[in-house]
Each structure stands twice: as C-alpha cells, then as structure tokens.
Amino acid sequence: MPETSPKGLTRLAFGGDYNPEQWPESVWQEDVRLMREAGVTMVSAGIFSWALLEPSPGVYDFGWLDRLFDLLHENGIRVDLGTPTVVPPVWFYRAHPDALPVTAEGVRYEFGSRGAICHSNADYRAAAANITTRLAERYADHPALAMWHVHNEYGVPVSACYCDSCAAHFRRWLESTYGTVDAVNEAWGTAFWGQRYGGFEDINPPRLSPTVGNPAQALDYKRFADATMRENFRMERDILHRLAPGIPVTTNFMTALSQCDSVDYWAWGREVDIVTNDHYLITDGRRTHVNLAMAADLTRSVAGGAPWILLEHSTSGVNWQARNPAKAPGQMARNSLAHVARGSEGAMFFQWRQSRRGAEKFHSSMLPHGGTDTRVWREVVELGASLDSLSTIRGTRTEADVAVLWDWHSWWAQSLDWRPSEDHDARERADAFYETLYDRHLTVDFAHPEADLSRYPLVVVPALYLMTEAAGNNVREYVENGGTLVVSYFSGIVDEHDAVHEGAYPGPLRDVLGLTIEEFSPLLKDQSVRLTGPDGSELSGDVWTEFVVPRGAETVWTYADGLTAGHPAVTRHRYGQGSAWYVSTRLGAEGLDALLGWATEDARIAPRADLPRDVEVVRRTGETGTYVFAINHTGADAKVSLEVSGTELLTGERAAGRLEVPAGAVRVVRLDG
Structure with missing residues (x-):
C-alpha cells in the first residue's frame, strides 16, 4: 500500500513553493537559514522547472536540483518534488506545435503562459513520462524526498481541447464507454434535431455551432476531458510508484467551487495517495472565512474524511483578482488554522520568496519583497511556532454533524445552455445552504449522492439537477431508515445522460418527497414572491417558483402571490421513520435559517445558540x-x-x-x- 502521509515528516507541513531557480545560488543559504527561523518543515520544488532540467531534447541538468536537495536535507527540511509537466519547454512546442490546445472556436493557444496542454497529444504524454522517469530514477532514494507532486492544478486554466487528436481520442473514449454508436445515439437523444450518427467516425467534439448543441454530448465531453487529464496523472503516478516505492504521490486540487469547475474531485480523490488542496480567498465583499471553511470541508470529504494537506494559500493579498486587498493582521493565522481544524495536516503557501519578475510578482509570499522587517514575516514566524505546538493532532479526524450532497457532473449538466432560468446557480445554492449551516455552528461533510449517508442525522441537497436512479434510491432508503432530508428546487430532474426522468418531476425524488411538480415557473429579474406560514408569518423567495402538487406531503409554507399563489412552497413528508423537506423557491438567508431550523429539530440536532456569529x-x-x-x-x-x-x-x-x-x-x- 502507498504511504498516505509525507515520508519522514514528523510535524505538520509548513512551508511553501520554493523556486530557487529564480535567484542566484548565493541567496539559497539565506533562504534556508530563514526557513529554519520560521519553522519550515517542507517545501514544494521543481513544479515549473522542466526547461531547466531538460534544456534541450535529451540533454539534462540535475546539478542545481541535486545541490538544492542536499542543502534542504542538511537543514532538516523535507521536499515535495514536482514533476514539471504543467509547462513543457519551448523547444518541445517548436517540435510539436499540435500539443498546444485548441478552443471550441478553433483557435490554437500559443506558448507563453502555463497549462497550455492538449492532454490527448501522444508526444506530450511521451515527453511527460520521460521527464517523470528521469526524476524518479534520480531522487527516489534521496533522504529529503517526502512526497511527489504531479503536474500542477489540473484543469487550470485549460481542461478541454478540441483539436483533431482530441476528436480521435473522444471517439475511442465513447466506444470504450458505450460499446456501440447506437448506444451513443440513445444516450445523447440524437433523434432530436436529426443528429443521429452512423458510426463513431462521424462524431466530433462539441465545437462552435450556429446555435446550442447537444447537451448530452457537451456533458460527455466534460467527462472525457476530466478523464483524459486523470489518465495522464495516473501515467505519471504509476511511474513514480514503480521507481520510488514508499513515497506518496499527490497533485494539488482546487476544490473551492468558485475556482475550478472542470474536475470531478470525487473521482480524483480515489487516485491520489494524499489529498492536497490549494485555496485562495475570493475577496468580493462576502465573508471569506465561510468559503474557506466550505472548501476545507469539501477537501476533507474528497479525502474520505482522512487528513489532507493545504498545499497552497496566500500569506496576504493575491495578484489575479480585480482588486487584491491585503489580509488583516492575524488573518493569515486564522485562515491557516481554520484549514487545520477542518482536517489539514499543515499549512503551506505560494510561495516562499516573493518573485521580482513574472506574472505573480505582486502575489504575497512568506518572505516578502520587504524582507524580514515586515508584518507578514513576523506573522509567518509566529504561525510556524503555533503549528509546531499542534503536532500531536496529526492523524486525527474532523467530526462532522451533517452532510451536503454535491456532484460535479450535476453541476456541469445544469450549467449547460438553455435551462429554465440563467439566474439559478447550483454553486450559489450550495454556498447559501452551507453558510446557513455554518451560522448554525454545524460542521459539514460533503457526500456523493450515492455514498453511505447512514451516519448523518441531516442531509441537505442544495442543487442536484442530475440524479441517477441509484442516488434516488440511496436518499429514499436514508429517509426510510430515519434520516432527515432537505431538498431545494430543480433537483432530481434528469439522469446521467441529461435525459428527463420518465414521469412527473422530480423523478427519483417523487416518492420520498411525497409530491409532484406540474411545471416550473421561474421569475423574471428582480421579481420576488411572498410565502406565508400557518401562523401568518412571512418569508420571501426569488428566481424560481413551481406548481407543486402534494401527494402525501404536508404544506408548511404557501405562495401568497405571483403565478403560483395558493400552491405549496415548502413541504414536509413523513416517510418511513424519517422526514423529507422540499423548498420550491430560492429562499434568502432568513428563509433558509427557518427551514434548516425546522429540519434540525426533526433530526434532533441540538441548537448551539450560545456561540456568537462568526x-x-x-x-x-x-x-x-x-x-x-x-x-x-x-x-x-x-x-x-x-x-x-x-x-x-x-x-x-x-x-x-x-x-x-x-x-x-x-x-x-x-x-x-
């Protein structure tokens, strides 16, 4: 079995991306001295170094990396060694220009940034396998090596390519997935608009077309692109496992729902030896610590509840948003320790020393441009001491109170064109429900819709447009056996091929919710509706309403105005030993708090009113x-x-x-x- 924690690391991970190639070697000694002063235990290295390690085809220069490894080892600092396959050298692209990805509009990207890769390209795969093999052969037995870091942030900034190589690869993937072209036609519903295919050779990626294309094809292409990146990761991982046994392999995820929407992390979490994550605050005026908690909970859930590692975050401001405010005094430590509370085995940063050149020179770092006589540096040293005092938490697990169901495939499907309302946003609903649970001081596990839910007294479904029959059976059995379920609107609508479930909405949720939905009635921009409760109290909703028909469910709140006036807005259904709640409009914070208050009572979760907000x-x-x-x-x-x-x-x-x-x-x- 592969190791599931960095080899030789006896304390929490603390450090950052170290890019010594940006500096003369005379600076390295100072770097390491300051790392020891700060309490650094591990650094990530080599992630963007392919052009230095292989300056021309088949010519290698490992001398500088050898010296770096030895220097770090002499000073007790472990190394998370990157395979530099996120940025092939320019000589590679000159020899293989078709390895640059092509957009759906037919435009080929140029060299000059990062992550510009066609993951179906055979020449790229061969070159990536070669440099990974060379690194493994050279450093597998080095005593400083703690972990392998494959590639960097898969899916950022490019996940899908639409070139001819990808078209051929897509056809092979479809044949492997479906077996026959008739099965593809059935899954995609190609009888609509006369799109039926006579053979696999007729199928192309969903490139630019005059109007909206086939949504099932577009959904499968997202799956294909994700699977292709994962295939390349497995290739590198397997080389490393074979040549460097006992050293765990990871790649850095970006689970924050606002930062990477092209990767199915449920699938990726099963492929890595250690789940690691990068998280950066989106400073758009919202409560950034809530999104941080959500990303940490989601990362832990992808890890199956096991400890994970925060591999990148920022000491202060970033440089890639429209406005990049600094973190307040003490905020860096709070951010770091909030990740640790929710399962991380440390806090790593991008990056160690702030760059003087390049696109990220204004991105904060552990060692700022201003050096050691800065607030950031003093806080870094203080944080290092704090993490050292927490070493005994290694191996412990975060306890959760409730579960939220989330599925990337459903998000992909719902985000395609021509849905009933562009104002309905699955991520927004996930954020909103999570924030309400956070304000009720409940710790959240995220769960795949087909996962075992039996240990949770409450399960929340904020947005699950795509729902398989297996998922429907799963939540039905959960409620039948005593669980409490809360489902928000436009859930349970289509199957895994984006085909509407037979019968009335909401498909596999009809029985457990005790209702059917005759029709969706989305609201126009800035419209809202009033909801009234049995005691005459009122709530408000916007974006969405539905014509709900109870079939066993009791009406708790009713639409007071609008097209759906008089129809149920919020229902509750006793089912088996449990209960299932349904809300058919977009509730604001007050409404969600009321809804989840009732649901937590059903779930017998004691209120935590003694804790202050935030x-x-x-x-x-x-x-x-x-x-x-x-x-x-x-x-x-x-x-x-x-x-x-x-x-x-x-x-x-x-x-x-x-x-x-x-x-x-x-x-x-x-x-x-």
Whole structure:
C-alpha cells in the first residue's frame, strides 16, 4: 500500500513553493537559514522547472536540483518534488506545435503562459513520462524526498481541447464507454434535431455551432476531458510508484467551487495517495472565512474524511483578482488554522520568496519583497511556532454533524445552455445552504449522492439537477431508515445522460418527497414572491417558483402571490421513520435559517445558540485525543463553552468550563481524558 502521509515528516507541513531557480545560488543559504527561523518543515520544488532540467531534447541538468536537495536535507527540511509537466519547454512546442490546445472556436493557444496542454497529444504524454522517469530514477532514494507532486492544478486554466487528436481520442473514449454508436445515439437523444450518427467516425467534439448543441454530448465531453487529464496523472503516478516505492504521490486540487469547475474531485480523490488542496480567498465583499471553511470541508470529504494537506494559500493579498486587498493582521493565522481544524495536516503557501519578475510578482509570499522587517514575516514566524505546538493532532479526524450532497457532473449538466432560468446557480445554492449551516455552528461533510449517508442525522441537497436512479434510491432508503432530508428546487430532474426522468418531476425524488411538480415557473429579474406560514408569518423567495402538487406531503409554507399563489412552497413528508423537506423557491438567508431550523429539530440536532456569529468551533478526534478549535473571526472577545477541561496548546494555559477566545484569535484545546 502507498504511504498516505509525507515520508519522514514528523510535524505538520509548513512551508511553501520554493523556486530557487529564480535567484542566484548565493541567496539559497539565506533562504534556508530563514526557513529554519520560521519553522519550515517542507517545501514544494521543481513544479515549473522542466526547461531547466531538460534544456534541450535529451540533454539534462540535475546539478542545481541535486545541490538544492542536499542543502534542504542538511537543514532538516523535507521536499515535495514536482514533476514539471504543467509547462513543457519551448523547444518541445517548436517540435510539436499540435500539443498546444485548441478552443471550441478553433483557435490554437500559443506558448507563453502555463497549462497550455492538449492532454490527448501522444508526444506530450511521451515527453511527460520521460521527464517523470528521469526524476524518479534520480531522487527516489534521496533522504529529503517526502512526497511527489504531479503536474500542477489540473484543469487550470485549460481542461478541454478540441483539436483533431482530441476528436480521435473522444471517439475511442465513447466506444470504450458505450460499446456501440447506437448506444451513443440513445444516450445523447440524437433523434432530436436529426443528429443521429452512423458510426463513431462521424462524431466530433462539441465545437462552435450556429446555435446550442447537444447537451448530452457537451456533458460527455466534460467527462472525457476530466478523464483524459486523470489518465495522464495516473501515467505519471504509476511511474513514480514503480521507481520510488514508499513515497506518496499527490497533485494539488482546487476544490473551492468558485475556482475550478472542470474536475470531478470525487473521482480524483480515489487516485491520489494524499489529498492536497490549494485555496485562495475570493475577496468580493462576502465573508471569506465561510468559503474557506466550505472548501476545507469539501477537501476533507474528497479525502474520505482522512487528513489532507493545504498545499497552497496566500500569506496576504493575491495578484489575479480585480482588486487584491491585503489580509488583516492575524488573518493569515486564522485562515491557516481554520484549514487545520477542518482536517489539514499543515499549512503551506505560494510561495516562499516573493518573485521580482513574472506574472505573480505582486502575489504575497512568506518572505516578502520587504524582507524580514515586515508584518507578514513576523506573522509567518509566529504561525510556524503555533503549528509546531499542534503536532500531536496529526492523524486525527474532523467530526462532522451533517452532510451536503454535491456532484460535479450535476453541476456541469445544469450549467449547460438553455435551462429554465440563467439566474439559478447550483454553486450559489450550495454556498447559501452551507453558510446557513455554518451560522448554525454545524460542521459539514460533503457526500456523493450515492455514498453511505447512514451516519448523518441531516442531509441537505442544495442543487442536484442530475440524479441517477441509484442516488434516488440511496436518499429514499436514508429517509426510510430515519434520516432527515432537505431538498431545494430543480433537483432530481434528469439522469446521467441529461435525459428527463420518465414521469412527473422530480423523478427519483417523487416518492420520498411525497409530491409532484406540474411545471416550473421561474421569475423574471428582480421579481420576488411572498410565502406565508400557518401562523401568518412571512418569508420571501426569488428566481424560481413551481406548481407543486402534494401527494402525501404536508404544506408548511404557501405562495401568497405571483403565478403560483395558493400552491405549496415548502413541504414536509413523513416517510418511513424519517422526514423529507422540499423548498420550491430560492429562499434568502432568513428563509433558509427557518427551514434548516425546522429540519434540525426533526433530526434532533441540538441548537448551539450560545456561540456568537462568526466564532467557529470544530473538533478533531483520534488516538492522541480530542481537540477543540475555537476560531474568532470577529472584532470582539468571545467565550466558548467546554464540556470538559483541557490544555490550550497555543498558550499552554489550562481551560475549564469556558474558553476565552480574544478578538481575531484562535485557541486549540486538547481535552483531558
């Protein structure tokens, strides 16, 4: 079995991407001295170094990397070694220009950025396999090697290519997936608009067409592009496993739903030895710490609940948004420790030393342009000491209260053209439901719709347009056996081929929800509707309404106006030993809080009203004990109740009964017993 933690790393991972090739070797000694001062335990290296390692075809220069490895090893710093296959050298593209990807409009990208790769290109695959083999043969036995880092952020910025090589590869993938072209025609519904294919050779990628194309074809092309990237990852991974046994292999994910929408991380999570993630705050005015918590929970869920590693985040501002504010004093530590609370075995950054040149020279780093006499540097050193004091949490697991169902394939399908309303956004609904659960101080696991749900008292479905029969059976059995289910609108509509389920909406959810939907009635821009409850109280919804017909479900809230006035808006259905709630409009924060309040009562989840808003409390448990993380994102001191006493690891103080958490601070208590 492959290792599932970095080899030789006895403390939490702390460090960042180290790109010494950007600096003269005279700087390396200073870098390593400062790394030791900061408490760095691991760095990522070599990720963008193919042109230096193989400056011309078949000519290799490993001398500089040898010296770097030895220097880091002498100073007790582990290495996460990248295979540099995200940026082939310019000489490769000159020899193989067809390895550059082509857009759906037929435009071929040029060399000069990163990630410009046709993943179906045979020459690229051969070259990537060769450089990976050379690295494995040279460094497999080096005592500094802790982990392999394949490629970089698959799917960013290009996932799909539409060239002729991809067309041929797509046809092979379809034949392997479906067996016959008749099966493809059936799955894609090609009888519509006369699109029927006579043979696989007739099929091309969904390139630019006069109007909207076949949605099932477009969905399958997203699957194909994702599978092709994963195929290349497996190729490199298998080389590394064969030549460097005992060294775990990973690639850095980007699970934040706003940052990478082309990768099915449920599938990728099964392929890596350690799940790692990159996370950057989207500073658009929203509560960034909520999105951070959501990304960390999703990453842990992709890892199957096992510990994972935050491989990149920023010490302060980034450089690629329209506006890039700095992080406030103390925010870097809060961000880092919030990831640790939710399962990360450390906190790594992009990057160690801030670049003077290139596209990311204004991206913050551990060692800023201003050097060590800066706030960021002082906070980096302080964070390193904090992480060192938390080493005993390694191997423990975060405890979750509820589950949210999420499926990338459903997101892909719902995002295709010609849906009932462009204002309905699956990611927005996931964000909104998650934020409400967060404000109720509930820790969330994300789950695939076909996963075992039996351990969760509450399961939430914020947006699951595409739902297989197996998923429908799964949630039905979950409720039948005593679970509480909450489903939001436009879920359970199509199968895995984007074909509407036979019968009335919502397909496989009809029985468990105890209702049918006669018709969708999306609202126009800026329209809203009122909902009334049995006690006369009111809520409001926008974007979407439906004509819901109860078939066993009870009406809890009713539309008070609009086209659907008098029809059920929110329903509850007793089913087996459990209950299922359905909401047919887009509720705002107040409505979602009310809905999930009722659902948590059904699920017998005790309210946590004693905790202030934006003070999160998360638990990690394992062989070394139980740890309570209390993270105060507010500007006021807070108090958190503790059921038993313990030791606060960051200060060494004893804590009993109530834990004091200063404004903007983090406290971690190892409970007694």
